[in-house]
Amino acid sequence: MSNYAKKTQEHWQSEEPRQSVQTVIVHKAKISFGEMTLLLVLALLIAAVGVKIVSNQSAIYDTNKEIQKIEGSIDEQVKINNDLEVQVSELSTYERIWKKAAELGLMLNENNVKVVQE
Template identity: 75%
Template sequence: MSSIAKKIQEQQQAEQQRTVQTVIVHKAKISFGEVVLLCALAIAIALAGVKIVSNQTAIYETNKSIQQVEAKIDEQVKVNNDLKVEVSELSTYERIWKKAAENGLMLNENNVKVVEE
């Protein structure tokens, strides 16, 4: 009996050596809902990027127009200052007397009234 027992024992050991444990690895599948959420997230990020770029473009255009208006204002201030200087030069008493004399006007002290500012 020992030989039969030995054979059975050897068969059991042979079976144990032949049976290899297989590990089943499950791939993590992405569900349909997750795909939809990822697509929605990608679209939201793309739309946010487009919105930011368009806002920056609008800001740039507004700043450009502001600078153009400021340049026109500065130019007009210079023109106004030049005209003020010209008015002050043309309104001197000597010039007024000279123009009055050229046009034949005479100074009559009885008709002169002093006007205070």
Template identity: 55%
Template sequence: MGLEARKFDYAYIQEPEIPRLPESEPDVQPSRRRKIFTKGEKILFIIFAAGIAMFAVFLLQAQSSVNATNKEIQLIQQDIAETSKQNTDLSIQVREKSTYERIWGKAQELGLTLNEKNVKVVPGQ
């Protein structure tokens, strides 16, 4: 009950003033700002960036190797296609030139005659 009667008004309480020194040249101390990153963190960031750069270089080099290999494969496939076309053309020429009529005609041009006694039958392929 007695506590209720004692209400303090804190707005009127004065704080004691701190005596100030006359304004002469203040001691200038180098400002020690807190650095955002420490030296170790900077080194780690540099190592991390170098690692990413090396990874990117290796990735580009591997991609370049893959592209070069694909180009070689395409050139080889082109050579294979050209060679198979030549083989097909040559096999067609062989079939055309190995007909009985053509061989008989060439033999007659050279003055050969058919002698049944000298004919040997060779099994075909």
């Protein structure tokens, strides 16, 4: 080999291999106008459904509160009615009626009593 060939060979061997630079191209995913519109409509629909659910729950809560108030007043009225029934049964005893009739001057005449059958 000639001297020149040897130098060239040594030159190629001593030289570092060249590094190739690769550029990476990043493609951004573009959202089209139609897709953006659909996403907007979907977001609005989800928000509307959420508001509707919350308003329904609020109405249910108010109705249940009203029902409980009415049930409380019904229980009170039942107690009052039971007390009045007890009072009526106490006031309508035969002894009390005879006593009141005697105070008013009424007397029992058996000839004026008629038996009524139902």
